[in-house]
Amino acid sequence: MAGNSFGQLFRITTFGESHGEAIGVIIDGCPPRLAVDEAFIQGELDKRKPGQSRITTQRQESDEFRILSGVFEGRSTGTPIMLLIPNADQRSKDYDHNKDSFRPSHADYTYQAKYGIRDHRGGGRSSARETAARVAAGAVAKLLLKQQGIEVFAHVSGVGSLEAPETDVTNIDTATAIREQNLVRCADPEMAATMTTYIDEVRKAGDTVGGRISCLVRNCPPGLGDPVFDKLHADLGKAMLSINAVHGFEYGSGFKGSEMNGSDHNDLFVPSPGENGVKTQTNYSGGIQGGISNGMDITFKVAFKPVATIMQSQPTIDKSGNDTEIKGKGRHDPCVVPRAVAIVEAMAALVIADHFLRNKTLSL
Amino acid sequence: MAGNSFGQLFRITTFGESHGEAIGVIIDGCPPRLAVDEAFIQGELDKRKPGQSRITTQRQESDEFRILSGVFEGRSTGTPIMLLIPNADQRSKDYDHNKDSFRPSHADYTYQAKYGIRDHRGGGRSSARETAARVAAGAVAKLLLKQQGIEVFAHVSGVGSLEAPETDVTNIDTATAIREQNLVRCADPEMAATMTTYIDEVRKAGDTVGGRISCLVRNCPPGLGDPVFDKLHADLGKAMLSINAVHGFEYGSGFKGSEMNGSDHNDLFVPSPGENGVKTQTNYSGGIQGGISNGMDITFKVAFKPVATIMQSQPTIDKSGNDTEIKGKGRHDPCVVPRAVAIVEAMAALVIADHFLRNKTLSL
């Protein structure tokens, strides 16, 4: 209950600090006989890893992982899968400045207040480095979903006040080809170029900027989600809100939908020759009704605040409560969303995989 | 794991269908020797109950509750507290129309798809009637928080495209006096009148409209929240998203914060003579940093879609996948947010109480 586990039947527990020996994750509940494609997992980690381009942090981490248990001759055995990611490029001295002072809008103060002790180096446990473990575990969840024909796709739909055009979600090219051709990971190439230029400017000014990621789950069968508390969108929401820097979550029509009338917002059912025999004309429900998937595309959006570490001097206080100044050191992202696409997909895959297994228990 | 429990140490499990004999809740983990004020609990239920005014559903439920266990001579005993709320004013025949057809944007289809059976009367388990049990349990959580000096306050900040002015959160009168003087439960009396008029129009047109609720938690001590997954705002988000009709959640600066630069967004620490010795100049963090409360006001906003049942005829399909028509029957709210204020407060209180107890386990 101490907060480092997520999921019920496809359950992960992560560990590790930014500047410790390693981070990692145990997956408990992966079904047996799944082919565990290590190259695929590495590919997912590479999308999140630092040092990818000029608009991400320059910390160099190879983020190579090792499987220590749970896989035998390339297949899962049903026992815990342990994925270890050693830390490589720590520069702990970069963090002497926050040993006794609290960086603004970071977790330095709250960790100190809660635990009375903290590993300050690189933010310790509060560092987004922990999310590499999530991406590794999420990659295994994705392999499970792929086997079932379920696809998870996210892209950067907003940076600062820039917003990608509202492409019809059913027409987005989720082959990731377009998205991966630009540094910012936006599915709209034109907007991607604008965003990249903007992030570059922000970076040069020693500042940072927030952004938004939109996510789509395709071919999810009806029936996933467990009312009344473990509604599918409630678990997706918790998953996203648990990612560093996330300040908002909406699914389907979201906040804009709360401005609409029911007569416009209702998704009318129409017969469909496809597998489930039914679809809806519109999809304001975001593929989820009453907390349960209805077979339509699942859609949601996640808001990330600007990175707190800026290359400018700011007033703050030290441990004793005295005034002091602090300036960002270390290597940091000017905008977190390009790398966070992999994290959003990973957490979505973990939620869908978990509820996929939970739903199976009822098929007596 | 079947989804009807919430919380870890202050844990609730709800049961009941809209037109069954009763609904109710078991609270497991309420600390012993808490004075259980039944009049207070009834008062909370009254804020959520149907039939309060012309802008809410006309279903008449007294929503009187009985405590069946866990309280002895007015105080909690540390054993499970069972709160029973008998159903009174069911008119099940009002629901023959959705026995074999699926109401648009309701849970009729997904429950049928998931379970292969459903109690269609009044929406069965998917009815928002279930939230009465949450309000009852939340009232007990509020009693616990009051004892600790922690206050939870919500109000309607938006209806359709109407938006209450951005009152400085630290100046909102949370005595509930103003809010309770208007039908819509908005803390701004002028906007409340505008909203009421608008909802009335929508109702007369046989339509419905969505809205937004803003919530504030005051005097929450630093240290609540359990990274990396059970961050305080992640659990608040899940709690809110589990409420019927909720489509979005944001805390602190929320979606707007994702458009900002770090140099503007950072909350600078300043010495404070108060209990915690520190506060922040601004509060874009919404009282939570790194998933842990920092002692500032906790602030978040919740978006509700328009009620799906409208008094207009709509095309849909029946169980066999054939085209048919359906028109809203039964008694329904034109806008859910005035009654949902009590639900938002209840769920917030449950999350804060749970993390308050979780935090205490570490104080060795």
Place this chain on the structure above:
Amino acid sequence: MAGNSFGQLFRITTFGESHGEAIGVIIDGCPPRLAVDEAFIQGELDKRKPGQSRITTQRQESDEFRILSGVFEGRSTGTPIMLLIPNADQRSKDYDHNKDSFRPSHADYTYQAKYGIRDHRGGGRSSARETAARVAAGAVAKLLLKQQGIEVFAHVSGVGSLEAPETDVTNIDTATAIREQNLVRCADPEMAATMTTYIDEVRKAGDTVGGRISCLVRNCPPGLGDPVFDKLHADLGKAMLSINAVHGFEYGSGFKGSEMNGSDHNDLFVPSPGENGVKTQTNYSGGIQGGISNGMDITFKVAFKPVATIMQSQPTIDKSGNDTEIKGKGRHDPCVVPRAVAIVEAMAALVIADHFLRNKTLSL
């Protein structure tokens, strides 16, 4: 986490005190479309209810139950099933003697020490009356198991130093016909008569005596149980040890097996034409190997201490720590095992049903 829930996927939460308005249970996770046979459930409750015969307590409880939710037109809907059992024949004044004093070997002292408050009437929450809720929930689990062809059978195999002959478990008549023909619920009619006479003597002397119950699960498929902690026998052990008055649990060869050599104890596999294709020559493993069922009969034994309430005066202390005397009042069993047979079967059914559902999640 407060201890009143049991099971993961077939999960129960019980509530209620001995002299409160009612006791009951919520089942969360019962698969949908199960025919819920109310007469069967009542029959199970009748086997546990007080006042059955001269060798049980004379408290009269009809133990009639009502289903408040989760069942529609006779079938489970997949939503929480709430079973309510009103209390009827309380005589709370019988318990004034333990309001301020601690009955020896009861839970009066420890509840007071833990919670600082207790409902002393009839032992409050610590009363074995709570087990009626388990029997009701266990009856639903049995209906699920019956549908799968799995059978649970328990009987009294020991009273004091009397021990039923070691009948070959595969030959026990589990039709319950023989067991139910004698007051003590022993499958051996001759020994049953001896036991009944002995309990009668003990009762007349104002004393009590302990006993043992043996249990058998037939037709359990291989594969149930989740190493390394949720081994099938570990969950059965916890289930049994959670029953009032239980002081010991063993499965298969049990304590006697710990005196044997490996060459004698090993269960040799032999081909079997039956469903699983394999059986073992002996069954010292009690149907479980490595924590997972192997398809053989599951066998275990449970030891109950003598009832603590005796009709004799005993020295004790009061709340202030002063010497005093206490004598059993109220209506109590001279020996608990005849009525506990229903409880053992119920808890076994709950464990097997839970692991049956857990095992299904892996069948991708």
Place this chain on the structure above:
Amino acid sequence: MAGNSFGQLFRITTFGESHGEAIGVIIDGCPPRLAVDEAFIQGELDKRKPGQSRITTQRQESDEFRILSGVFEGRSTGTPIMLLIPNADQRSKDYDHNKDSFRPSHADYTYQAKYGIRDHRGGGRSSARETAARVAAGAVAKLLLKQQGIEVFAHVSGVGSLEAPETDVTNIDTATAIREQNLVRCADPEMAATMTTYIDEVRKAGDTVGGRISCLVRNCPPGLGDPVFDKLHADLGKAMLSINAVHGFEYGSGFKGSEMNGSDHNDLFVPSPGENGVKTQTNYSGGIQGGISNGMDITFKVAFKPVATIMQSQPTIDKSGNDTEIKGKGRHDPCVVPRAVAIVEAMAALVIADHFLRNKTLSL
């Protein structure tokens, strides 16, 4: 829920196979600022490690561990503690014989039946090697308990039909000095010599023998344990039954207590000048009443079956269900109890630490 986690607030998750790269454990919930004494942890592992003496397996494992996270400058930080134990002396070829055949009374068959795949080398996940991770985590729990003055002590009280004299539990020398002076880890030196001789004979005959371990928890405060399901002895029972080869558990008077009368069995309260103000004249309750500790010594006993691997040829079947022969290879213990003393203590410490933290949540 897949079975590889144990505990609620002091929660462990183990991973690893016998012949994989490493085994290990994550502790989630260890309170912050605990001094983590690595030498003490190593000392505990050394008591369990193979190759200690002629009466244990000759597999050589140094069982050296590394702490990968959760400890900063020698103290716990409140974040997950990861303990890694690399595997060293695997001889996987020793296990070709059970690749396609099922060893009698091992988990080969049930793992194959449940998962459809298994790592056969050294028994894979079903190997008792996994318990090294438990001992490491239990050592951290012991450090927490030591800080609170709570002591856990176990010793071998039975081997085959040999039984250590019923020493008055309050007089056992728990300084471990005596126990550690003999190979068998019995607190009675004379019986220890007899047991050692007997195990030696069994070993030379290529056979194995079962045994029993008695455990004592001293200075446990009243109030630990959470009725009605998470009774302290129920959680202890589950913990012990989850250890490889355990077939029985009893606490306090145990199975023998079930032969007694209530008038003899009741533990009479007497005033005590000590901290809790009360004690009992006898301790048939084993320090636990109604599932809650009463401040007296907690006592229980655990029965281990004989090790299944014997150095004799035995008939069995192969994967295709055909008759074959199998003979023990690899390096195995003739009797498991001398090394299992450390495991029993570790699991007991984990249960007590967990309930110690759970109890603290109520001290409002």
